[in-house]
Amino acid sequence: xxxxxxxxxxxxxxxxxxGVMPAVDDVSFEVMRGETLGIVGESGSGKxxxxxxxxxxxxxxxxxxxxxxxxxxxxxxLTKKEYEMRMIRGNKIAMIFQDPMTxxxxxxxxxxxxxxxxxxxxxxSRREARDRAIEMLKLVGIPSPEKRVDDYPHQMSGGMxxxxxxxxxxxxxxxxxxxxxxxxxxxxTIQAQILELISEMKQKMNMSVIIITHDLGVVAEVADRVxxxxxxxxxxxxxxxxxxxxPLHPYTRGLMDSxxxxxxxxxxxxxxxxxxxxxxxxxxxxxxxxxxxxxxxVCHEEEPPIVEIDNRQVRCFKYI
Amino acid sequence: xxxxxVKRLLQLIPVLIGVSIVVFLMIYLIPGDAAEVIAGPTATAxxxxxxRIKLGLDQPAYVQYFRYMSGVVRGDLGYSFQTGQAxxxxxxxxxxxxxxxxxxxxxxxxxxxxxxxxxxxxxxxSWFDHICMSISILGISxxxxxxxxxxxxxxxxxxxxxxxxxxxxxxxxxxxxKHMILPAITLGFNSSAMIARMTRSSVxxxxxxxxxxxxxxxGLSEFIVIMKHAFKNALIPIITVIGIDFGSLLGGAVxxxxxxxxxxxxxxxxxxxxxxxxxxxxxxxxxxxxxFVLINLMVDIIYAAIDPRISYK
Numbered sequence: 001x002x003x004x005x006x007x008x009x010x011x012x013x014x015x016x017x018x019g020v021m022p023a024v025d026d027v028s029f030e031v032m033r034g035e036t037l038g039i040v041g042e043s044g045s046g047k048x049x050x051x052x053x054x055x056x057x058x059x060x061x062x063x064x065x066x067x068x069x070x071x072x073x074x075x076x077x078l079t080k081k082e083y084e085m086r087m088i089r090g091n092k093i094a095m096i097f098q099d100p101m102t103x104x105x106x107x108x109x110x111x112x113x114x115x116x117x118x119x120x121x122x123x124x125s126r127r128e129a130r131d132r133a134i135e136m137l138k139l140v141g142i143p144s145p146e147k148r149v150d151d152y153p154h155q156m157s158g159g160m161x162x163x164x165x166x167x168x169x170x171x172x173x174x175x176x177x178x179x180x181x182x183x184x185x186x187x188x189t190i191q192a193q194i195l196e197l198i199s200e201m202k203q204k205m206n207m208s209v210i211i212i213t214h215d216l217g218v219v220a221e222v223a224d225r226v227x228x229x230x231x232x233x234x235x236x237x238x239x240x241x242x243x244x245x246x247p248l249h250p251y252t253r254g255l256m257d258s259x260x261x262x263x264x265x266x267x268x269x270x271x272x273x274x275x276x277x278x279x280x281x282x283x284x285x286x287x288x289x290x291x292x293x294x295x296x297x298v299c300h301e302e303e304p305p306i307v308e309i310d311n312r313q314v315r316c317f318k319y320i
Numbered sequence: 321x322x323x324x325x326v327k328r329l330l331q332l333i334p335v336l337i338g339v340s341i342v343v344f345l346m347i348y349l350i351p352g353d354a355a356e357v358i359a360g361p362t363a364t365a366x367x368x369x370x371x372r373i374k375l376g377l378d379q380p381a382y383v384q385y386f387r388y389m390s391g392v393v394r395g396d397l398g399y400s401f402q403t404g405q406a407x408x409x410x411x412x413x414x415x416x417x418x419x420x421x422x423x424x425x426x427x428x429x430x431x432x433x434x435x436x437x438x439x440x441x442x443x444x445x446s447w448f449d450h451i452c453m454s455i456s457i458l459g460i461s462x463x464x465x466x467x468x469x470x471x472x473x474x475x476x477x478x479x480x481x482x483x484x485x486x487x488x489x490x491x492x493x494x495x496x497x498k499h500m501i502l503p504a505i506t507l508g509f510n511s512s513a514m515i516a517r518m519t520r521s522s523v524x525x526x527x528x529x530x531x532x533x534x535x536x537x538x539g540l541s542e543f544i545v546i547m548k549h550a551f552k553n554a555l556i557p558i559i560t561v562i563g564i565d566f567g568s569l570l571g572g573a574v575x576x577x578x579x580x581x582x583x584x585x586x587x588x589x590x591x592x593x594x595x596x597x598x599x600x601x602x603x604x605x606x607x608x609x610x611x612f613v614l615i616n617l618m619v620d621i622i623y624a625a626i627d628p629r630i631s632y633k
Contacts, residue, residue, distance in 0.1 A: 090539035102530040107552050107626065116538065
């Protein structure tokens with residue numbers, strides 16, 4: 001398998017009145033062709049900003065990519081001009097978002113919105129693009145697509161709209177689909193359908209997928225490898241099989257323990273005590289130290305480096 | 321959509337009837353009656369009674385109302401007490417001037433206001449944004465008569481490139497246009513300020529919506545993202561402001577019409593109120609109110625044309 005996307009030491013900072021917020025700090029990972037990479041972490045861990053950085057769509061101001069490299073099919077994305085990025089967005093790399101209820105423009109028909117992506121990137125007439133849009137809607141499982149293509153978003157349910165988003169994202173047959181919490185806003189039964197659809201589409205179109213989620217269940221279901229993020233840092237990175245069978249980082253372990261188990265009767269759900277740290281210039285030590293059950297003195301003084309252990313990476317002093 | 325328009329048109333009927341009743345009853349609130357005005361201060365009680373009978377003022381109110389309304393639907397709004405001229409005729413000539421003035425100033429206001437608003441929103445907190453918003457504060461708070469007089473001093477007295485005042489002849493001539501420029505700018509400046517602020521805040525709200533990110537993620541240029549995806553969504557509140565502004569401009573920009581001595585409907589209304597010329601007051605108020613209602617109807621229809629969710633049931 002060859003590498004499709006290689007993110008190396010990516011740093012995306014937000015410059016706010018309260019100071020500099022390192023939303024993504026020295027993040028590295030790779031996505032192979034045909035692979036699904038999961039990025040997990042709690043809200044504010046930097047997973048969405050990582051995705052937006054790849055698309056070069058970080059809101060500026062206050063956000064800015066300040067370092068690192070993003071290599072896509074051998075091309076460096078961070079030095080690309082804006083018009084060059086536009087030819088990649090929606091064409092080579094597509095993105096779908098968390099809330100299908102608000103991700104589609106309410107004033108245009110879904111057909112219009114899919115056709116728009118097609119005519120922007122491909123040499124198609126509107127009629128051809130419309131036929132392609134209907135074909136895509138059919139592919140993602142919208143019943144009677146010839147009719148629904150002229151529907152407005154408000155005439156569809158949340159699950160349907162997410163299918164439309166997927167159809168739109170995949171209409172130009174991208175190499176990479178970034179799905180930012182694609183199932184979070186949906187009912188559980190619909191969640192499973194959408195995940196299945198993404199996996200199916202990945203197979204059919206031979207593309208790679210980055211799926212961003214805070215739900216480990218989603219990762220277990222669809223991803224090949226997983227990046228665990230915390231406070232802008234990669235804490236653990238490895239194959240889903242390895243990470244799930246033997247989580248190394250105390251944070252990953254905490255996340256695993258937080259999943260309610262069906263065979264154990266618990267009065268209280270387990271959680272990781274505390275909240276994400278506020279990162280200022282004075283912040284010292286491991287970013288997870290205040291919530292870590294295994295934190296030592298060294299964890300408070302210095303930040304652990306990434307260590308490689310059997311084909312996986314972990315950022316913790318326990319493994320040095 | 322058609323069903324929606326029909327529904328809105330039907331809803332118009334009770335509103336217009338209500339307007340006509342209020343307009344008709346209005347003169348009963350004023351002390352004294354029409355007969356006394358016509359007869360003059362020296363008339364005897366008998367003379368007044370005679371005039372009353374002649375005008376039908378001795379009849380019960382509802383009879384008078386129906387008599388008045390049967391005239392209105394045929395385009396007969398009565399005759400002026402002052403000049404004897406048909407009210408409909410007097411209004412028609414004035415209405416053209418007021419409509420022209422309203423149209424020009426609305427045009428100026430929309431072009432300047434919407435452009436400035438969009439640029440201010442896209443370049444939020446830039447020097448352009450700050451300057452625009454400062455000028456718009458001035459535009460909203462400065463009274464129109466003051467702006468008008470200022471413009472007269474600059475362009476008519478000092479530079480001598482435009483006529484001072486008094487649109488006497490035809491509006492749709494070169495001379496008429498020249499007379500219209502300054503009043504239109506005066507009014508347009510005021511409403512462009514409102515429109516600019518509304519456009520800015522509306523666009524600012526929309527560009528943070530998820531579907532704008534979707535549009536960007538599709539690879540669209542920023543121009544299309546703003547002008548197609550954001551602006552269309554931002555239009556509803558902007559159209560509302562434009563509609564209200566245009567409506568009140570048509571309702572007679574009394575002050576500006578006075579400053580620039582334009583024979584418009586606003587001035588006619590004030591003159592007839594002062595002269596207690598009841599048929600004229602009724603006629604002008606009725607026409608102005610109906611115009612306002614119709615503009616609101618148009619705004620509602622434009623809403624539905626922009627946003628499919630409005631007419632959707």
